[in-house]
Amino acid sequence: MIDLNDELLGAYLDDELGEETRAQVESELAGNAGARVRLDRLRAVDAAVRSAFPLQPVGEVRALAAQDPKVVQFPKRGSYGRGALLMTAMAAGVAGLAFGPVLPKVWQGSVPTVTSVAVDGQLAAVLDREPSGTVIRQDGREFRVLLSFDAADGRACRQYSVQAETRGGEGLACREAGAWTVVAWDGTGSTSGSGYHTAGASDAIDAAVTRLGGGDALDEATEKDRIRKTWAR
Amino acid sequence: MTDLRREIVPLLPRLQRFARSLARVPADAEDLFQAAVEKALRHEDQWQPGTKLESWLFRITQNLWFDELRAHRRRSVPLESVPEPMADEGRDTASEGVDVDRIQAAFHALPDTYRTVFSLVVIDGQSYKEAAATLGVPVGTIMSRLARARAQLAALVTEAPALRKAGNND
Numbered sequence: 001m002i003d004l005n006d007e008l009l010g011a012y013l014d015d016e017l018g019e020e021t022r023a024q025v026e027s028e029l030a031g032n033a034g035a036r037v038r039l040d041r042l043r044a045v046d047a048a049v050r051s052a053f054p055l056q057p058v059g060e061v062r063a064l065a066a067q068d069p070k071v072v073q074f075p076k077r078g079s080y081g082r083g084a085l086l087m088t089a090m091a092a093g094v095a096g097l098a099f100g101p102v103l104p105k106v107w108q109g110s111v112p113t114v115t116s117v118a119v120d121g122q123l124a125a126v127l128d129r130e131p132s133g134t135v136i137r138q139d140g141r142e143f144r145v146l147l148s149f150d151a152a153d154g155r156a157c158r159q160y161s162v163q164a165e166t167r168g169g170e171g172l173a174c175r176e177a178g179a180w181t182v183v184a185w186d187g188t189g190s191t192s193g194s195g196y197h198t199a200g201a202s203d204a205i206d207a208a209v210t211r212l213g214g215g216d217a218l219d220e221a222t223e224k225d226r227i228r229k230t231w232a233r
Numbered sequence: 234m235t236d237l238r239r240e241i242v243p244l245l246p247r248l249q250r251f252a253r254s255l256a257r258v259p260a261d262a263e264d265l266f267q268a269a270v271e272k273a274l275r276h277e278d279q280w281q282p283g284t285k286l287e288s289w290l291f292r293i294t295q296n297l298w299f300d301e302l303r304a305h306r307r308r309s310v311p312l313e314s315v316p317e318p319m320a321d322e323g324r325d326t327a328s329e330g331v332d333v334d335r336i337q338a339a340f341h342a343l344p345d346t347y348r349t350v351f352s353l354v355v356i357d358g359q360s361y362k363e364a365a366a367t368l369g370v371p372v373g374t375i376m377s378r379l380a381r382a383r384a385q386l387a388a389l390v391t392e393a394p395a396l397r398k399a400g401n402n403d
Binding site for chain 1: 253271360
């Protein structure tokens with residue numbers, strides 16, 4: 001018989017038990033209603049606290065901005081709340097740095113001002129040449145273009161995902177003056193293993209697509225034509 | 234951009250959340266987060282590539298917070314200040330009706346050492362071994378602090394809707 005105290009129940013919840021001990025705990029739990037109630041209560045506490053501390057987009061990081069002129073200058077503290085797209089774009093600036101050199105650029109559109117970043121060479125090549133659904137593995141990163149569409153202002157945009165060993169996420173890039181610019185990025189989703197975002201899995205990206213007035217996704221033939229005649233030229 | 238600066242960027246949301254879990258007041262949490270990044274960059278030479286960067290960053294953050302506690306004699310929120318569950322109307326809720334204010338208040342009522350361990354393991358998802366390495370304590374200490382933290386939280390927030398629902402499932 002095993003003593004199902006809080007330490008052991010906690011280790012069970014945290015998946016920190018060896019196979020044998022785990023089996024013993026489960027066997028004991030099967031015949032111990034009180035312990036099951038306690039386990040559920042502890043599990044509920046964990047879930048409640050986790051939900052009270054979600055990951056949030058990060059605004060300006062003064063130390064990074066001060067020491068590297070290439071870092072996108074984010075709005076000062078207190079400027080949160082100017083819309084989902086702006087917050088998404090701030091996240092894009094931060095997370096985008098992990099995927100290659102970026103060039104700060106401010107785009108003024110009909111939607112609130114957003115800070116956008118140029119894509120790095122590898123991502124640009126993928127966006128220029130690869131049809132939706134293709135997976136490209138290069139230098140420890142996996143790129144996947146999810147879909148293409150035309151924004152209301154006429155720019156072509158492509159939704160994509162990038163997965164590196166320990167990080168990844170889903171982005172939205174639009175083509176302007178012959179170059180792709182990341183206009184939204186959500187790096188808060190699953191980044192483990194094969195944890196790709198599926199298209200539409202990110203509320204932040206969905207909000208950005210909506211603000212851009214995105215129409216239907218381009219069909220396969222139209223997309224192929226764009227790649228051949230415009231993007232890859 | 235150096236390797237360290239590049240590696241820090243994707244960890245920032247987790248580091249900021251850790252700061253929020255340590256400091257109850259949002260402005261204090263933001264200051265703590267900014268100070269931790271600044272210190273990490275200032276002491277860049279102390280981080281060895283190949284070692285776990287997040288452990289180093291979380292340790293810096295925790296040490297800064299404990300320094301702050303010592304300097305200003307701040308303490309956890311008193312237990313009696315944890316608000317009672319709000320009436321259904323107007324409750325500040327997250328998913329599934331969890332009363333976020335009450336949960337956060339209960340969490341900040343934990344002793345700082347319990348809160349730190351809970352944050353690393355339960356909120357950030359670190360293993361006991363990783364949390365032990367970050368905090369420089371044995372794994373057994375992680376287990377005992379976690380158990381006490383969970384027991385205290387369960388007692389404080391049992392009346393929250395989501396927990397009440399969970400308890401009624403049996």
